[in-house]
Every structure is written in C-alpha cells, then in structure tokens.
Amino acid sequence: MVTAAQIKTYHFLPHKYGAELLLDLGRIETLKNYVLDRTVHQLSFYEIVFIEEGSGTLSLNGTIMSITPGTIIFISPGQVRRWEIEEKIKGYTLFFEKDFLHLFFSDELFLYRFQYFHQYSHPADIKIDQASFGKCLELLREIEREFRQIQNDSNHLIRSVLYQLLIILNRYYARIYNVQRDTYIHADFYRFRSLLEKKFLEDQTVEDYTKMLNVSSGFLNKICRQFSGLSAQQMIHHKLISEIKKALHQNKSAKEICYEFGFSDPSNFNRFFKKFTYTTPLQYRKNI
Template identity: 35%
Template sequence: MLKFHFHKYKYGKELLVDCLKLSEIAGRSLALKELHATTFYEIYFFLKGNGSILFEGSQLDFKSPSVLFLPPSRPRQWKVPATPDCRMVIFEGEFMETFLKDHLFLHRLYYFGNADSLPILPLQSKDVSLFQHLTDSIKGEISRQSFDSQHLLRAYLYQLLILLNRHYADYYALKGNLYQNTDMLQFRDLLKKHIREKQTVKEYAALLGINRNRLSQLCQEAFGKDANTIIRNELLQSCKDALLASNKTIAEISYEHNFSAPSNFVRFFKSLAKISPAAYRSAYAD
C-alpha cells in the first residue's frame, strides 16, 4: 500500500502544517486506483461537490458543505466524479503535541478517534464562514513566513481543532467529558501501542494502575460500552489495517496479534466484521 509522508521543507524551512486546495494534489490521491495512506493528520473542508471515500473498508459518502477527518495511517481510496471545491489542512502530530507538551491532546479530539461516529461533520451555512476564515488565516500566514509564524500557525490550528471538536460533539450528541478524562485518554493511547500483545481488561487496568471494574465503569461513562468491547474493536481495527497494508499471510497476521492459531483469528474476525479475513482483504485491498 502506498504511504505519503509530510513534505516538511516544502516552503524552505521546516514546517509541519500546510493548507492547500484539494485540486493541487488531485493527481496524487483522487486519481489513485489503489488504497493509500498518509503519516499525518488531514482535515478536508468540502465547500462544493459530493462524492465518497473508501475508508477502513467502508464507503463514506459526503455532501457539501461538510468536513472529513482522517487520522494517520488509515487506508483510503477516493471515489469522486470530479474534483470538489475543497480546502485541506494537514499537519504532523508533533506540531501541536510538542508545543502543548501534551502527547494526549489529539486523542482528546472526538473526530480523530471516536469509532462510534463517522469522521464526517456536516456544516450549516452559518458555520462555513467561520472555518473558511481560520483556514484562510493559516494559508495566509504560511505564505508570509515571518519569524514568529510558527507560533501564530499553532494558535490558528489550535483554535480550529477545538472549534471543530465542539461542533462534532454537538452534532453527534457526545458527552463532551473525554477532554477531561485523563484515564480514558491514556487507555486509548495504550491500546494503540500494545493491542498486538495485550488484549485483556486486566492487562490494561494494570497499566493504568486501576482495577478492572473501575476501568469498565470509566469506559461505560466515556464511550457507552464496556472495556472488553473497546479492546476487541481496537484489535479488529489493527487486524484490518494489517490485512490492507501488508502482504503477510493470514497466519502471520494472526500470530502477530497474539492468536494461538489462525483458526481462532478467523473466528474472531468473522464474529465482529461479519466477513472472513481473506474475503475482507480481497474486497478492499485491490
């Protein structure tokens, strides 16, 4: 699978944020006939035009005006009849995390990690001008490149991310307490790091320094589901990513994800995805 990296020196000096029109990269992403991914965060503001994107094995349809959120390393393939009027904001995670000294900041944003809601935010016409103004500010500051531009760009991006999170939480009627729930943010971070070798509530509770019942209670409050379900969903997502992003055999992927036998892996995958690993790869990796 193709993977695109951030062009840090596009403007001469290192810069880990960019703002551009989708038409500028249409030939490198929209026209691709195969799945691809990036190593950075992407936010797409669709102002005119409709289409869909094959994202993590599911087709997501979008209608303008709307916002699409894509975290790093997630396989996708565009399906649009024509290049829509769209502005993108892309950035490396460290651009914000290092500045804020908070490695959990991007985990606090619902749209980059909430498995129960789509990574799409429909916009009302009154909201479009607000986000256009912020993206215009980012693009304008990049073109000026003053000595203090890095600070101002972080400020603009921080404001953009927070306002989008508010709108997203309101639209999907999310509780809004994830931002303050440090234990749950750490839990999500630990899942990303250890899901291939740790797959029980007991193991993650130990890493967090809390008991199993407390972990499940916090998960229920923050996500509306128990800890075991969240772990199984994260494991499934990791398996899906491995199936699409590599040519490893089903057996190799099963052992990498701590299954005792490939048959157990196939049984697990089919129980959650309602399709076998081989059929999933065949349907979405071509």
C-alpha cells in the same frame, strides 16, 4: 489483490517553507501531488479534509464514506484510504505532524483529547450545515493568509488558529454523534487511548491496561463509557478490528494475520472478525 508493496505511505515535508513548520494547508484542487485517484495509500501524519464541492466516496480502513459539500473527514496516521471521485473535488486539506501541537502544549496526549482522531467505533467524518462549515472556512482562510507571508512568529499564530478549529470541530462531532465533548476529563482515559495505539498487538485484555495505568478495571470501564460510550474491552476490540482490516489490504494470508494478532487458531480469528463485521476475513478481502 492489493499487495503490501502497492500501499504507499506519504510523509510530511517539514521544510517546504524554509524553516521547519509541521503543518500545511492547501486547496485540494491545486495540490499536484495530492492523491485523489484510486491508489490505495496511507499517511504518516494527521489530516482534516474539508469538501466544498464535488462527490464520490472515500474508503478509510475499509469503511466507505460518501463525499458531498459540507463533509469534513478526519484521518489519523497509518489509516489506509482510497478515493473514488465522481465529480471534481474542491476544498481544503489541512495536515500536520503531532509534534506541531505536542511540543507546544507539552502534552503527549493532546490529540487523543479529540473524539474524531483515533476513532474506531464512530465514523471518521461529519456533515455539517452551511453556516457551521463557513465558520471553519473562515479559520482555514486565516491560516492560508498567514502562509502567504510567513514570519518568525507565524507558527504561533497558526497554532492558535488550529487549536480553535480543533475545538470547534470536536463540538460539532460530539453533537452529531452524541458523545462526550469535554477534552479534559480524567487523564487516564487519554493514557488508555494512547497505550491502545501502541500496545494493541501484545496487550488485548482490560487487565493488561489497568496494570499499566495502575487503576481498577471498574474505574477504567467507567471513564471509557463516560467519554466513548464503550467499555474498555469494546474499545480494545474495535481497535483490533480496525487494524485487522488494514492488514487485510496487504499481501498477507488470513493465517498470518491470525497469529500476528495473537489469536490461537484461524477459526477463533474468523469468529472474532465475523462477530464485528458480519463477514469473514476472506470475504472482506474479496470485497476490497
């Protein structure tokens, strides 16, 4: 069994280039400390992985995704992951702290505007055609060239290229999974996503969030369905399942997790988990 002590958290190194730059880019095959083995770990920052060559699988919060050329993987802070590499991986990894974009755009909800981050009801990866993947690589290489000759205004240029890349990826993601791609629908939806990340343990009903947002439940459900295809309550449930899976990677009993997440008793907890995963918490842990 994997214990809590075995799940390492990797943090961003902001002073790698001298001045504080909250973004980095590298070739996966040349990064000495990049974790591609079976170590279970999590990141405290955002990451997007672009696979050019290789094969295997990546487990992300218990969801297994296959790795093939043309795969792009979106990883949000705190997600538990483990690689299973079959053929050597080559490609790019792009990782950044939220403040690299939040501070510039003066928008704390900025990263919630993209469908692929903090996503619990749709996959965290896409597989795209060679031409579309090549377009992404062009932007990554532009960032890579700027890193080779860092200047005082490099952070602005890199940020602008990153912004373009994030928008393009959101369009690809929305097209593949048939979800809303508009990044500027009603702001209350993004506030709800942000609140859900912070409040899911203590607030688990739609009414809890409508009070915080000062909107009606009908309105919140309407905008949730418009952007995510799910009701507000379904989004809450998907978030809970995602976090429960993360907790099951740690050395906690099902009973501990049950009460930590606010369930009245273990039987209710088991029923809730099985309804969404078709397995019990203990069976899920054994499969890990």
